[in-house]
Amino acid sequence: MLVAPFLAAAACSGSSDSGGGDDKQVTLTYAIWDQAQVAAMKQIISEFHSQHPNIDVQVQVTPWESYWTKLQTAVTAGTGPDVFWMTMVYAKYYATGGGIAPLDDQIKSSKMDMGAYVPAVTKAYTIDGKVFGVPKDVNGFGLCYNKQLFDAAKVKYPDESWTWSDVIAAAQKLTNPQKGVYGFVAPEADELSWYLTVPQVGGQIISPDGKSSGYDQPATVKGIQFWTDMITKYHVSPTLQQTTDTDPLAMLTSGKVAMRYCGSWEPEEIAAVPYGKAHIDIAPLPAGPDGNRNYYSNGLANSMSAKTQHREQAWEFLQFLGSERAAEIQAKTGTVIPAYEGHAEAYAKAMPEFDLQVFVDQLKYAQPFPASTDTAAWRDDATKQFAEAWTGKASVDEVSRSVASKMNDALSKEKK
């Protein structure tokens, strides 16, 4: 029977000391969840290995849905991966629960410059004053639009001057019920919908201290209302039922909707569809009514398991993952924007058919993604409740208040 190399390594580390010797051969495991990024990760690992021949790195790919079950099981049992991807959504949970290690001592002794990364990402992984992750990537957003449909309706292409009212006006002109074409698509997907508009009017999802909900603020309601109005007031977007049945991105790349708010990870998929490659382009995300461009951005970090047997080697690897070179490798794939600032050009040039620069230009407005220790407890509930507003059964105001009160209950239970 085959014995996996990293099982052997785990057995070694259990019996001998934690391996400080530089010449000792060590195998690290590195857990990630996105199949699309495996190639870039493997290239990073091979370059790292050529610089550190004594450290082997094994990639473990587990799909998103199972990644967290597996990680929690393995970390609890003390056999988890040494280094793994972390998202802002779970960072506090793992940091306060002792699953990931604070890295301040290593950062200080290696003189790593945390200022090199997009501040929103660094901030999100700095928990109770300690750094729990080396920023990996950051999300930008833009307005994807169908040039063919714009031309047919004789509407000017969107540009950086656009605000909400321009989107609404254009969507009304582009909507063509006879042809089954909608001007806009308003999915009920926090990250891709109201997390982009709430900050533009000064609203918030969670207070900066993470202790109370922002859903009951009038500005937050206004940011959410933008989306429901598209369906229930202006009738320029498919309904919630339709966007649940059919992926809104597929609607865009099939010419069924003329505009959609897009994430920086999506151009790759748009380009994979011939129609999308030919007719879609990307404009800057429209600003709020007063020109505010702030938005909530998730971004990943590489974290070190608190229980790793190979702290030194894991730190060497983390440093490389946070390096300019690793940023460059990731950027070239066009899949993600590296969190390392000033290295987004390679991303912007990865797909010349689209204006990817708009995602990069937007990064300066990024705010840390709303999160608390148990983010899922209130985030999932919000998504569940807002369906009522999306279908027009209840007003955004009513639902928001109900979401806020449940969220405040959940947050008050989090006290350590």
Added chain:
Amino acid sequence: MADPIRRRRVRHPVAHLVLCIGAVFMVGPFLWQLSTSLQTFGESVSVPPTFLPHSPQWSNVTTVFSALPFGHQLLNTTAMTIARTVGQVLFSSLAGFAFARMQFRGRGVLFGVFLSVTMVPYQVFLLPQYQIMQKLGLLNTLVALFLPGMFSAFGTFLMRQFFLQLPQEIEEAARIDGANILQIYWRIMLPMSAPGMIALGVLVIIWSWNDLLWPLVVNSDPRQMPVSAGLASLQGQYTTNFPVLMAGSLLASLPVIIVFIVFQRHLMSGIAFSGVKG
């Protein structure tokens, strides 16, 4: 009574219609899967959906083999399923026999404790079972895939119910002829409970072939994973290459379909046999 032939004629079209509608619902998803597996990515995500690929993309099938150690994973799935099925049928029938046919103190209480296991959701066992595998040094091995699945409280319950139905007289006759308890189990009871074992076996095979969470958690090396876990890792966080995923799923379900076609007659006769006997 008066005109049985006519009655048949009236009844059959309705029955056929119902069966045809049922067949469409059953076969539809398979055909859809087959069609998707031969489409380009663009076709697979188009709205309205593409029913037939413009030109069949056979390369999707080869992509499955290059993206995954697919043959190896298929062997893992097969080995895992055989070990679990043999284990469950053997151990559950032994335990079920004891609960049904043997008198011992605390039998009722013990059986109650047993049954309580079936009332706990599987996820609760995940961590303890993982830790047992870890202590045994079996993480990331083929053995870890099937070891905890070789026994089940449900199987024990099923087999116990089956043994309870068998007539007491046969057991007594065997005892008079000088058979000991193991001989009664092995020579008398087991052959008579073939339909029960087949039913349990089929359930275990289906469950094991599709089992995802446990293999995904306990093993990390793709070469030590079954097909279910391998296919799951083809899903990206945002983008999934649906045609390749469907091609892989089709290949993964092919062996089960072949097994069913080959053994269909045996499965049916087993069920029919039990009906007549009972």
